[in-house]
Amino acid sequence: MAPEVFAEIDPPQRLLMGPGPVNAHPRVLRAMSADLLGQFDPEMTAYMNEVMALYRPIFGTQNQQTFLVDGTARAGIEAALVSLVAPGQTVLVVDFGRFGLLLGEILARIGARIETVSAPWGQVVELDAIEDALKRVRPSLVATIHGDTSTTMAQPLEGFGALCRKYGALSYVDATATIGGMELAADRWAVDVVSGGLQKCLGGPSGSAPITLSEAAAERIFARRHVERGIVRDDLDDGEGPRIGSNYFDLAMVMDYWSDKRLNHHTEATTMLYGARECARIVLQEGLENRCARHRAAGRAVTAGARALGLEVFGDHRHRMSNVTGLVIPAGVDGEAVRRRMREDFQIEIGSAFGPLQGRLWRIGAMGYNAAKHKVLITLGALETVLRAEGFAAPAGVAVEAALAAWNAELSA
Amino acid sequence: MAPEVFAEIDPPQRLLMGPGPVNAHPRVLRAMSADLLGQFDPEMTAYMNEVMALYRPIFGTQNQQTFLVDGTARAGIEAALVSLVAPGQTVLVVDFGRFGLLLGEILARIGARIETVSAPWGQVVELDAIEDALKRVRPSLVATIHGDTSTTMAQPLEGFGALCRKYGALSYVDATATIGGMELAADRWAVDVVSGGLQKCLGGPSGSAPITLSEAAAERIFARRHVERGIVRDDLDDGEGPRIGSNYFDLAMVMDYWSDKRLNHHTEATTMLYGARECARIVLQEGLENRCARHRAAGRAVTAGARALGLEVFGDHRHRMSNVTGLVIPAGVDGEAVRRRMREDFQIEIGSAFGPLQGRLWRIGAMGYNAAKHKVLITLGALETVLRAEGFAAPAGVAVEAALAAWNAELSA
Numbered sequence: 173m174a175p176e177v178f179a180e181i182d183p184p185q186r187l188l189m190g191p192g193p194v195n196a197h198p199r200v201l202r203a204m205s206a207d208l209l210g211q212f213d214p215e216m217t218a219y220m221n222e223v224m225a226l227y228r229p230i231f232g233t234q235n236q237q238t239f240l241v242d243g244t245a246r247a248g249i250e251a252a253l254v255s256l257v258a259p260g261q262t263v264l265v266v267d268f269g270r271f272g273l274l275l276g277e278i279l280a281r282i283g284a285r286i287e288t289v290s291a292p293w294g295q296v297v298e299l300d301a302i303e304d305a306l307k308r309v310r311p312s313l314v315a316t317i318h319g320d321t322s323t324t325m326a327q328p329l330e331g332f333g334a335l336c337r338k339y340g341a342l343s344y345v346d347a348t349a350t351i352g353g354m355e356l357a358a359d360r361w362a363v364d365v366v367s368g369g370l371q372k373c374l375g376g377p378s379g380s381a382p383i384t385l386s387e388a389a390a391e392r393i394f395a396r397r398h399v400e401r402g403i404v405r406d407d408l409d410d411g412e413g414p415r416i417g418s419n420y421f422d423l424a425m426v427m428d429y430w431s432d433k434r435l436n437h438h439t440e441a442t443t444m445l446y447g448a449r450e451c452a453r454i455v456l457q458e459g460l461e462n463r464c465a466r467h468r469a470a471g472r473a474v475t476a477g478a479r480a481l482g483l484e485v486f487g488d489h490r491h492r493m494s495n496v497t498g499l500v501i502p503a504g505v506d507g508e509a510v511r512r513r514m515r516e517d518f519q520i521e522i523g524s525a526f527g528p529l530q531g532r533l534w535r536i537g538a539m540g541y542n543a544a545k546h547k548v549l550i551t552l553g554a555l556e557t558v559l560r561a562e563g564f565a566a567p568a569g570v571a572v573e574a575a576l577a578a579w580n581a582e583l584s585a
Numbered sequence: 586m587a588p589e590v591f592a593e594i595d596p597p598q599r600l601l602m603g604p605g606p607v608n609a610h611p612r613v614l615r616a617m618s619a620d621l622l623g624q625f626d627p628e629m630t631a632y633m634n635e636v637m638a639l640y641r642p643i644f645g646t647q648n649q650q651t652f653l654v655d656g657t658a659r660a661g662i663e664a665a666l667v668s669l670v671a672p673g674q675t676v677l678v679v680d681f682g683r684f685g686l687l688l689g690e691i692l693a694r695i696g697a698r699i700e701t702v703s704a705p706w707g708q709v710v711e712l713d714a715i716e717d718a719l720k721r722v723r724p725s726l727v728a729t730i731h732g733d734t735s736t737t738m739a740q741p742l743e744g745f746g747a748l749c750r751k752y753g754a755l756s757y758v759d760a761t762a763t764i765g766g767m768e769l770a771a772d773r774w775a776v777d778v779v780s781g782g783l784q785k786c787l788g789g790p791s792g793s794a795p796i797t798l799s800e801a802a803a804e805r806i807f808a809r810r811h812v813e814r815g816i817v818r819d820d821l822d823d824g825e826g827p828r829i830g831s832n833y834f835d836l837a838m839v840m841d842y843w844s845d846k847r848l849n850h851h852t853e854a855t856t857m858l859y860g861a862r863e864c865a866r867i868v869l870q871e872g873l874e875n876r877c878a879r880h881r882a883a884g885r886a887v888t889a890g891a892r893a894l895g896l897e898v899f900g901d902h903r904h905r906m907s908n909v910t911g912l913v914i915p916a917g918v919d920g921e922a923v924r925r926r927m928r929e930d931f932q933i934e935i936g937s938a939f940g941p942l943q944g945r946l947w948r949i950g951a952m953g954y955n956a957a958k959h960k961v962l963i964t965l966g967a968l969e970t971v972l973r974a975e976g977f978a979a980p981a982g983v984a985v986e987a988a989l990a991a992w993n994a995e996l997s998a
Contacts, residue, residue: 242660246851322815379655402684441792
């Protein structure tokens with residue numbers, strides 16, 4: 173019997189207003205339909221070099237080592253940590269949500285000694301608390317999340333990298349949920365390594381992780397260089413440091429691949445690279461400041477609209493992410509029933525929450541191509557209807573107007 | 586100064602007749618332009634289930650655990666090995682080329698005890714030699730490459746898995762270079778784990794690694810289950826075994842993600858999944874037997890044409906891959922000059938070689954969408970012109986005819 177082949181691809185056109193993934197910009201998807209190139213074709217390596225150049229301003233850096241890891245955002249995190257941290261080394265984790273826990277989880281598997289400085293979900297960690305921990309722990313690396321979508325909080329990073337350097341530590345920031353939507357300033361923050369993903373504010377599909385590394389970080393990693401036996405070359409000396417625990421995530425080899433040395437490591441995911449390149453072009457054509465302002469306007473509009481509906485906005489208001497907003501599910505309302513009606517009646521996806529916030533929050537994202545005035549307004553209008561259908565007395569007609577006013581106030585300010 | 590954004594994507598239309606990547610089937614690229622879905626959207630999880638069903642016949646298996654690893658083919662290899670092998674366990678590596686060395690390289694980083702049974706580049710390893718090693722070494726896993734593009738050899742696998750089981754070992758096969766082009770028979774071979782990639786005979790872009798695992802392999806991995814703290818659930822018990830050394834490649838969590846449990850691990854690379862799904866649909870619509878026959882015809886045609894040009898075909902002829910053919914560079918001919926003229930004058934890419942074969946071979950692939958009669962003929966015609974331009978006395982007009990005759994003989998047989 174012939175195996176079933178199913179129908180051609182034809183997903184429903186959902187409006188993805190959750191914490192990500194969001195709808196990709198159509199230009200990104202079109203760029204991904206370009207024909208493939210051989211991995212060492214001069215046209216391909218030229219595209220790789222352009223990708224490096226395009227992501228430097230997005231990370232706010234001049235770092236030479238700025239490239240893509242072939243995997244989802246989580247692959248970028250693990251590549252950074254497994255390459256930077258040898259077993260037994262001490263790492264200070266700044267933990268204020270699920271993704272802080274993830275850093276610890278990955279580091280435990282690497283065999284790092286993990287120390288943590290935490291804040292409750294919905295708050296961020298004070299720089300003073302980080303400094304106290306640095307003094308006490310003397311880590312070789314400090315790792316933090318920038319925007320943790322699980323709590324919708326954004327850790328302030330002004331002064332963060334410089335503080336780590338003061339105590340002799342390198343620093344790592346996971347910017348998956350903020351890259352392309354909130355300012356990244358790797359050089360000004362003096363942060364050593366920042367990684368991200370395409371599927372949130374960059375407006376692309378999941379599956380490629382942009383990353384940038386300072387010279388100090390690259391040096392630490394090259395000290396652990398160990399080229400595969402099958403492709404050993406005279407011009408690449410192995411380092412003295414302990415071998416990196418992963419081949420795929422060995423950023424020494426990946427950096428050699430992205431350099432003029434063109435070491436033959438993995439086969440670059442060409443189509444994802446085309447997509448990542450187009451995401452970056454769109455960001456830079458819009459301009460980073462305009463783009464951050466647009467995300468800020470979207471966040472203000474969601475917040476204003478939600479409050480007009482009578483909903484409480486979650487978390488420490490001084491440190492909320494602009495691009496994902498947590499709304500407290502009112503007592504007596506079935507959060508999953510609301511999400512289902514949003515999806516089935518309006519083709520709009522909004523997010524639920526994890527861990528201690530599970531069942532307590534909805535999360536509304538307005539990111540990348542979806543950080544658009546009309547999409548925020550449509551979402552709030554739909555939410556108003558759905559809330560009333562689920563028995564919550566949302567006032568009629570005020571949320572959309574409040575959101576529109578907030579959007580306009582922000583962008584004309 | 587505004588950062589440079591470069592031009593829109595517009596790669597030259599190369600004909601990729603090297604060892605991969607090759608040109609993707611246009612249907613695959615078009616499928617990848619479909620709009621995104623949320624990762625737990627019922628339409629998305631339905632696509633995930635379809636992908637599982639589509640890849641079972643391609644792997645020749647009924648294994649429930651058949652899914653995608655989000656990364657290039659090498660990510661699939663590392664995910665399999667790091668999940669199957671704990672530090673200190675003994676693995677027997679069947680090594681007959683660069684990718685056999687890669688298996689050892691990855692295993693060394695995992696901390697495995699590695700034993701090797703080798704053949705010189707251009708040969709394969711006899712089953713008897715594997716049995717001798719099994720008796721001597723008593724490994725917990727035997728790992729091999731199916732088709733090693735570095736040497737163009739295909740390891741025979743009839744009886745391989747059963748032999749491993751006889752000595753209490755699980756077995757792993759890397760089928761990156763053969764999946765969708767040469768027969769895979771995971772169940773008949775009694776092999777426990779097989780992984781692949783899209784960018785060769787499946788006719789897709791690099792960046793997604795299909796994998797299948799037997800119940801025994803899944804059991805061994807679930808014994809090492811350790812769910813992340815941020816997403817712990819009552820219905821997922823941790824195993825007793827040592828924690829898997831990678832979070833991203835933890836196939837226990839990835840299997841829980843692809844099951845009805847829908848554990849929130851990474852954010853599935855949706856666009857790559859659409860592409861992987863379309864690759865599989867195309868393969869099954871053509872039919873596996875027809876597809877293997879087409880790749881065989883292409884390989885016979887390349888071989889016949891190359892010999893008619895006066896070139897020597899590399900390797901043990903009983904065990905050559907059908908989809909990649911090694912041609913010995915004749916004395917006095919500059920191999921790289923030939924490749925450059927092929928690219929610049931004909932927009933055709935053919936491959937060079939690695940390690941001990943560097944500078945000694947060209948490698949011509951005819952895979953997936955490019956395992957087509959006219960593409961093989963065009964390539965041989967171009968090679969004839971280029972060889973003469975580089976001073977090699979290739980006879981005029983005979984290679985294309987010989988290739989055409991070989992193609993027709995194979996497909997009418």
